[in-house]
Every structure is written in C-alpha cells, then in structure tokens.
Amino acid sequence: MSIKKCRQEFEKIFKKYPDKTQALLPCLYVAQEKCGCLTEEIVSFLAQRLDLPKVEVYSVITFYSMFSFEKKGKFVIRICMSLPCYLRGSREILEAVVEEALCIKPNQSTEAKKFTIEPVSCLGLCDIAPAMMINKKIYGNLTPQKAREIIRRYKQEKDK
Template sequence: MHIEEMEGTIDGIIETYGREKSSIITILQEVQEKYRYLPKEALEYIAEKMDISSSKLFGIATFYENFSLEPKGKYVIKVCDGTACHVRNSNQILEALYRELELNSEKRTTDDFLFTVETVSCLGACGLAPVVNINGKVYGNMTLEKAIELIQEIRRGSDGKN
C-alpha cells in the first residue's frame, strides 16, 4: 500500500482527534483499525503531520503490545498461554492451529491475510480455560477439535474474501 492511498484517511483521522500530542495513541489506534496494522509509511506521515519525530512515533508504536508493525489477518486468533490455560494444554491448541493454517512462531499470518495467530499472557477467562479469542469473541473450554472446527467455519463463511 502506498502512502498516497492512505493520506486522505489519515488526514481525516487526525482532523477528528486533533494535532495535540495527547491524541497520538488514539490516532494510531484508528489507523491500525483501518489497515489492521501500522504501515511504516503511515507512521512517517503521521509524524510529519503531528510535528513529532519519526523515531518518537515508532517508539510509541513499538512500546504498546496492541500495536503491530506487521500486517495482520482479517481474523486475529489469540491463544491464551496464562497458567490456567497452559496447564490445560493451550500449547497443543496453538500447535494445531499452526498446522491447520501452515503457520509457526515466526510466520503468524496466512498468505491470504485471512488469519493471524498470536499468543497472549492472559485473556482473563481462567474459569473457561483453555481459552481462544477470535476478533474479540471468547471461546472457552477449547479443544483441538473445536479450534479446527472454528477455522473451518470461518473459512466457509468468508469464501476467501478479505
């Protein structure tokens, strides 16, 4: 994606929230929501428009765990690896998802940008362990079979469209 394609959208977001330094996090959140990540070109453009250094903006974007500088899939699957989930074999669920989606700890997003698989320290649903979260929806008491079925349901419903 080229910055020329993003400028109008980013300008609108900045206009909505203002050029104050206190708006930077919200602006980055909006840009990430729009593009599913923070493109380098967008960060440089925002820095210029907000009159802050690119390095400071990159520092902010890399400090907060919720920001991503890598493209993410339409469906972000978060596998909990907190203590309760871990002892109930969340790692096996993660490995099954990796196999099903042909991913690994280095390659976390499918080539068609339909799925991204991440691990998180805790999803706050320990009573339902093991837990998987897909785009904000919590799926508890997860099994390998249920995880694969969720992927297959999403694939059937998406028809491959991003």
C-alpha cells in the same frame, strides 16, 4: 499505504484527547484497523502532529502485539499463552490451530492473507482460560477439538 483513510478519524481523536500522548494509542488503533498495518508515513505523521519523538511512537507500536508493520490476515487469531491459559492447555490449542487447521506457523499469515496467528499475553479472559480471540470475537474454555471446529467454520466462511 496512505494515511488519507485515517485522517478524518485522527482529527476526531485529536479533538477528543487534548493531551497529545493520550491520543497516540487510539490513533494507532484506527490506523491499524483502517489500513491493515502501520507504515512509516503514519508514524511520521503522528509523531509530528502529536509532537512526539518518532522513537516514542515506535516503542508504543512494538510494545503492543495488536500493532504491526506487516499486513495481517482478514482474521487475526490471538491465542493467549500467559500462565493461567498455559496451565489449562493453551499450547495444545495453539498446536491444534497452527498445525491441523491452518498449516502456518505462529506470527505468520496464510498465503491469501485470510488468517494470521499470534500467540499473545493475557487477553483479560483468564476466567474462561484457555482463551483466544478472532478479531474482536472471544472464545473461551477451549479444547483442541473446539479450537479446530471454530477455525473450520472460519475457513468455510471465507470460501463463501
């Protein structure tokens, strides 16, 4: 995976954030979005350009669940497993999505790379717990039934 796709965006970010450490997160976000996953080439480029040790870049990548070195599905389903959501049934939501809808385990992708399921920490949507996000779209006040219906719609969409 090449960084060519991201170079123009990186340059805009470098100009916007003269403080190099502040530029790292937006750059990683752009790389993840454009390339579908991060690579050693991207890590080396950003470490060199931002004058940061590679280990610091890696530690940011491993801290945030939105970053990955593996290509994710077209639809990334993030299900909050933090306490407020957990107490309102996020485990059942996860089970409904995983077992009944997609037949893959958490942190796996479907064969055709259409779906990836990720149990995550608080999404900042506690007022509508239990919550999940599919890419940037928010779903709250979920029940297992609602979650299954949402996934079914995405499955139909992918077949169009």
